[in-house]
Amino acid sequence: MAAAHSLLHLAAPKPPAPASTHPPLGAALLGLLPARRPHRLVASCSSAHPDLAAFPNPNGLLVAEPADSISAEVATETELRENGPRSTRRTKLVCTVGPATCGPAELEALAVGGMNVARLNMCHGDREWHQKVIDAVRRLNEEKGHAIAVMMDTEGSEIHMGDLGGAPAAKAEDGEIWTFSVRSFEAPLPELTVHVNYEGFAEDVRVGDDLLVDGGMARFEVVEKLGPDVKCRCTDPGLLLPRANLTFWRDGSVVREKNAMLPTITSKDWLDIDFGIAEGVDFIAVSFVKSAEVINHLKSYIAARSRGSDIAVIAKIESIDSLTNLEEIIRASDGAMVARGDLGAQIPLEQVPSIQQKIVKLCRQLNKPVIVASQLLESMIEYPIPTRAEVADVSEAVHQRADALMLSGESAMGRYPDKALSVLSSVSLRIERWWREEKHHEALELEDVSSSFSGKISEEICISAAKMANKLEVDAVFVYTKGGHMASLLSRCRPDCPIFAFTNSTSVRRRLNLQWGLIPFRLTFSDDMESNLNRTFSLLKARGMIKSGDLVIALSDMLQSIQVMNVP
Ligand SMILES: Nc1ncnc2c1ncn2[C@@H]1O[C@H](COP(=O)(O)OP(=O)(O)OP(=O)(O)O)[C@@H](O)[C@H]1O
Numbered sequence: 190m191a192a193a194h195s196l197l198h199l200a201a202p203k204p205p206a207p208a209s210t211h212p213p214l215g216a217a218l219l220g221l222l223p224a225r226r227p228h229r230l231v232a233s234c235s236s237a238h239p240d241l242a243a244f245p246n247p248n249g250l251l252v253a254e255p256a257d258s259i260s261a262e263v264a265t266e267t268e269l270r271e272n273g274p275r276s277t278r279r280t281k282l283v284c285t286v287g288p289a290t291c292g293p294a295e296l297e298a299l300a301v302g303g304m305n306v307a308r309l310n311m312c313h314g315d316r317e318w319h320q321k322v323i324d325a326v327r328r329l330n331e332e333k334g335h336a337i338a339v340m341m342d343t344e345g346s347e348i349h350m351g352d353l354g355g356a357p358a359a360k361a362e363d364g365e366i367w368t369f370s371v372r373s374f375e376a377p378l379p380e381l382t383v384h385v386n387y388e389g390f391a392e393d394v395r396v397g398d399d400l401l402v403d404g405g406m407a408r409f410e411v412v413e414k415l416g417p418d419v420k421c422r423c424t425d426p427g428l429l430l431p432r433a434n435l436t437f438w439r440d441g442s443v444v445r446e447k448n449a450m451l452p453t454i455t456s457k458d459w460l461d462i463d464f465g466i467a468e469g470v471d472f473i474a475v476s477f478v479k480s481a482e483v484i485n486h487l488k489s490y491i492a493a494r495s496r497g498s499d500i501a502v503i504a505k506i507e508s509i510d511s512l513t514n515l516e517e518i519i520r521a522s523d524g525a526m527v528a529r530g531d532l533g534a535q536i537p538l539e540q541v542p543s544i545q546q547k548i549v550k551l552c553r554q555l556n557k558p559v560i561v562a563s564q565l566l567e568s569m570i571e572y573p574i575p576t577r578a579e580v581a582d583v584s585e586a587v588h589q590r591a592d593a594l595m596l597s598g599e600s601a602m603g604r605y606p607d608k609a610l611s612v613l614s615s616v617s618l619r620i621e622r623w624w625r626e627e628k629h630h631e632a633l634e635l636e637d638v639s640s641s642f643s644g645k646i647s648e649e650i651c652i653s654a655a656k657m658a659n660k661l662e663v664d665a666v667f668v669y670t671k672g673g674h675m676a677s678l679l680s681r682c683r684p685d686c687p688i689f690a691f692t693n694s695t696s697v698r699r700r701l702n703l704q705w706g707l708i709p710f711r712l713t714f715s716d717d718m719e720s721n722l723n724r725t726f727s728l729l730k731a732r733g734m735i736k737s738g739d740l741v742i743a744l745s746d747m748l749q750s751i752q753v754m755n756v757p
């Protein structure tokens with residue numbers, strides 16, 4: 190029996206506008222409605238296998254589905270059934286797919302291990318390769334009941350070396366004189382020579398500058414400039430990998446001369462982006478963002494080209510310029526990534542942790558999902574267990590309540606992709622639980638993010654609902670959301686219990702996969718909350734994802750209300 194403990198209701202006359210817009214605010218009134226009568230269960234459960242419930246099309250557009258069905262991600266469904274809502278993992282996991290994980294079996298192992306988002310790095314592989322991976326992810330979603338989102342990560346145009354004429358690596362020894370040249374060479378390259386992709390390189394560097402490969406994997410000192418060639422002496426021996434990143438340093442900081450003018454999105458990137466739009470990827474992560482302008486430009490480009498489906502744009506924070514314009518970049522984007530790999534090559538390493546913390550906090554304030562990326566478990570490229578320091582690093586990111594953690598080389602080309610994913614998963618679970626047990630509710634005061642009054646109401650409702658959820662120790666917060674905004678406002682509050690986000694769009698559902706604490710479900714729902722709740726309870730109960738007596742708080746972005754009830 191449904192016992193509606195209370196119904197705090199912010200009601201308004203039914204708006205004439207589509208249900209996704211908020212009611213006219215002048216008319217909003219706050220009232221306490223009488224307790225509801227017990228629900229009569231009107232929805233019967235679908236006997237369909239979870240697979241049959243989902244009919245996503247490549248663009249994520251809404252397609253007809255059986256009236257009484259709900260699509261839940263199969264790995265999460267198992268977790269819910271076995272351990273209950275409160276022990277589900279809240280931190281989301283992104284895996285870079287590469288040669289080690291592009292096969293169907295390897296990809297499925299990541300899906301089963303809890304990968305929420307598959308990342309494709311456009312620096313590597315050709316479009317045909319990426320196409321195959323996208324198809325494989327789609328198949329897992331359609332045939333195996335997963336809901337993995339796809340993130341395309343652009344190449345961008347920072348300074349890097351060429352591909353070493355096909356050699357897998359080259360060793361630079363102490364004292365050797367190497368030539369870094371902007372000339373193009375026919376393979377094989379002359380000895381001790383590397384090509385540099387940036388035309389202005391020889392002009393910008395000065396004798397005495399330090400040249401760092403991959404942020405310090407090898408180091409050189411510029412000794413002589415000869416037209417297009419720059420002669421450098423190796424001062425820290427190391428391995429040069431194809432296309433390794435190059436930075437040059439003068440008086441303790443990275444030099445940015447004309448390279449500051451390199452385009453953030455190159456012509457190759459635009460072709461990749463067209464490909465991503467055509468494939469209906471869920472996220473585009475933009476490398477080496479320098480300003481909000483490029484994000485706005487890309488967003489209007491996407492809006493003009495991808496009718497119906499919505500691709501979220503993630504700003505990668507990995508350059509000095511992105512730090513200078515941090516807030517406006519994050520405001521313009523749909524999320525951010527702390528790309529510590531390149532960031533650590535552009536600023537002194539000891540500054541990376543505080544900057545990570547600052548970005549995570551800022552994203553939370555601005556209600557944008559944030560991913561902490563690079564070298565989280567670097568040693569697991571080679572070894573089956575992480576170092577203690579790596580576990581501490583992962584713990585810290587979880588502790589900061591970042592939305593997501595990302596694997597790079599560990600899953601792209603490492604020897605133990607599944608083990609690395611399972612370390613991220615188990616460390617997240619442990620730290621999240623510890624945080625809840627110790628009742629470390631942060632004193633973090635969330636600033637207003639909404640500019641409209643209606644938005645402010647949604648925000649306050651979410652903040653109140655999250656507080657109530659913590660105090661009453663509810664099992665889950667349910668949110669019925671068309672575009673996902675109300676779900677993300679709830680996620681921002683980082684409540685103790687998971688947030689079941691019901692949406693009728695497959696693309697919104699996949700996008701919500703990146704956000705902390707959200708368990709996205711695809712469900713066709715109406716404006717009638719009572720019937721939505723009855724149906725949901727019945728469908729989830731039939732699949733063992735909730736049980737009678739569970740305490741639930743329900744919200745919706747159509748009706749700005751908070752309801753507290755036991756599952757009948
Ligand atoms: N699609 C791919 N094909 C081949 N190798 C890949 C692919 N994706 C990743 N890798 C390998 O995995 C490594 C780590 O992946 P990651 O995406 O972090 O690349 P990166 O070049 O280090 O980072 P970024 O370009 O994002 O700064 C790469 O250096 C590359 O060797």
Ligand SMILES: CC(=O)C(=O)O
Nearest residue numbers: 528529530531562563
């Ligand atoms: C992920 C990425 O691009 C970096 O860490 O540099």
Ligand SMILES: [K+]
Nearest residue numbers: 342343344476
């Ligand atoms: K990239």
Ligand SMILES: [Mg+2]
Nearest residue numbers: 507528530531
């Ligand atoms: Mg990078």
